[in-house]
Amino acid sequence: MTTSALLSARQQKMLSAIRVIPKGRVASYGQIAYRAGFPGCARQVGQVLRDCSEEHSIPWHRVVRANGKLAFLDASEAFLEQCRRLKKEGVEVIHGRVPMKYFSVVLDLDAELWGMP
């Protein structure tokens, strides 16, 4: 919980970037930071999610690590909840990992067009 309960311009831009991730797709912390205009600040994305995911009703479950793995400890409550939410919107989660090649907001064009690796 932030003491100020106020968000910096930076944090708000990060939240905005998260809000526009389409349903059925995921984005990495780094991608969000980059789109928000702060490349290299992936860690701060995790920070705003931790502090503001509840009170701002953002699709926090659509944010995963660059390698596709969920950021939570395996079998933790948050981990399971994220799995549920992702699967509910059609995103595969295999062994705690999302196949980024098919579900990332940044897709390989061949995979997108031809559905092949």
Place this chain on the structure above:
DNA sequence: AATATGACATGCT
């Protein structure tokens, strides 16, 4: 004021 911590990422070994 100084140090530690963390829903991360990337490069090097």
Place this chain on the structure above:
DNA sequence: AAGCATGCCATAT
């Protein structure tokens, strides 16, 4: 593969 070092920076101590 798996670990380590470093970059990032808001918060908490």
